[in-house]
Amino acid sequence: MTDLTGKTALVTGSVQGIGLAIAEALAVARARIAVHGLAEPGQAETVCARLEELGAPEAAFFPADLRDPDAIGAMMADVAAWGGVDVLVNNAGIQHTAPLAEMPRETWDAILAVNLSAAFHTMQAALPAMAERGYGRVINIASVHGLVASKDKAPYVAAKFGLVGMSRVAALEYAAAGSKASGGVTVNCICPGWTETAIIEPQVEARAASFGGDRDRGIADLLAEKQPSQRTSDPGEIGALALWLCSALAHNVTGTAIPVDGGWTAQ
Ligand code: NAD
Numbered sequence: 408m409t410d411l412t413g414k415t416a417l418v419t420g421s422v423q424g425i426g427l428a429i430a431e432a433l434a435v436a437r438a439r440i441a442v443h444g445l446a447e448p449g450q451a452e453t454v455c456a457r458l459e460e461l462g463a464p465e466a467a468f469f470p471a472d473l474r475d476p477d478a479i480g481a482m483m484a485d486v487a488a489w490g491g492v493d494v495l496v497n498n499a500g501i502q503h504t505a506p507l508a509e510m511p512r513e514t515w516d517a518i519l520a521v522n523l524s525a526a527f528h529t530m531q532a533a534l535p536a537m538a539e540r541g542y543g544r545v546i547n548i549a550s551v552h553g554l555v556a557s558k559d560k561a562p563y564v565a566a567k568f569g570l571v572g573m574s575r576v577a578a579l580e581y582a583a584a585g586s587k588a589s590g591g592v593t594v595n596c597i598c599p600g601w602t603e604t605a606i607i608e609p610q611v612e613a614r615a616a617s618f619g620g621d622r623d624r625g626i627a628d629l630l631a632e633k634q635p636s637q638r639t640s641d642p643g644e645i646g647a648l649a650l651w652l653c654s655a656l657a658h659n660v661t662g663t664a665i666p667v668d669g670g671w672t673a674q
Contacts, residue, residue, distance in 0.1 A: 409654040411438035415490040420499030422446045424604035428642030432650040434463035441486045442468045473525035483532035492533040497526035498548040504559040515562045522566035541585030543592040571664045578662030593661035600668030602640040636669025
């Protein structure tokens with residue numbers, strides 16, 4: 408089992424969904440967890456307590472609106488002072504579906520800021536210290552939409568393709584850092600297909616509406632269109648993969664974009 412004792416992980420958007428599942432997997436492996444996200448009152452405390460119950464020696468909440476580069480800079484400084492960032496998971500993301508011609512300009516700006524530029528700012532802050540320590544993991548939660556397009560998702564697809572490309576650049580720049588024994592510095596993307604979280608709810612509800620509000624039929628229809636396994640993923644499955652990427656064993660897995668998509672991008 409991967410042991411992250413002595414390591415600190417920052418997981419953006421970890422108050423819910425895929426980010427929370429990744430934080431839980433890293434907590435079980437005994438990493439200290441810097442929790443982040445747009446939290447409801449009391450939510451951050453509940454999440455931190457749960458992560459400590461699971462095995463994290465410490466969990467603390469670091470707020471920042473990722474649309475604001477100055478707020479990201481302040482958060483990265485605070486986490487560095489708290490113990491550094493050995494594992495950086497850029498997970499926070501937003502979605503809005505509309506035809507390109509109707510996409511509001513401010514929606515384009517927000518999706519590019521949260522889903523792409525925020526990862527640039529956090530990586531720029533964290534990677535040099537990872538190289539100095541000889542161990543570091545950047546795990547960027549992209550999407551199948553970092554590998555293939557779907558209509559009505561112009562800013563999301565643009566941001567996720569950009570995230571995959573930027574991750575490959577960083578992987579090359581840091582490939583020689585560290586050693587097999589120290590674990591090296593790797594940068595990878597995980598590219599989920601349909602995964603059961605809040606972000607897909609508007610799309611599920613819209614599809615369910617065409618079946619008289621039948622949610623299960625709505626999900627089945629979305630899957631039939633794109634995901635050959637016909638099964639959604641659970642967030643914990645992404646967490647398990649993220650944890651594996653943190654192991655020293657994965658020192659030579661870098662610059663990849665790993666689909667967890669039931670065959671979506673194999674077609
Ligand atoms: P989610 O909506 O449950 O979680 C999104 C997280 O991002 C939340 O914790 C939220 O607080 C945070 N966030 C959003 N805007 C923010 C902002 N301005 N500042 C700070 N934090 C902000 O959805 P999820 O499915 O858990 O999404 C996690 C990642 O997985 C996203 O990058 C998403 O694009 C990606 N993804 C999800 C799916 C899926 O089917 N669920 C598929 C492919 C990729």
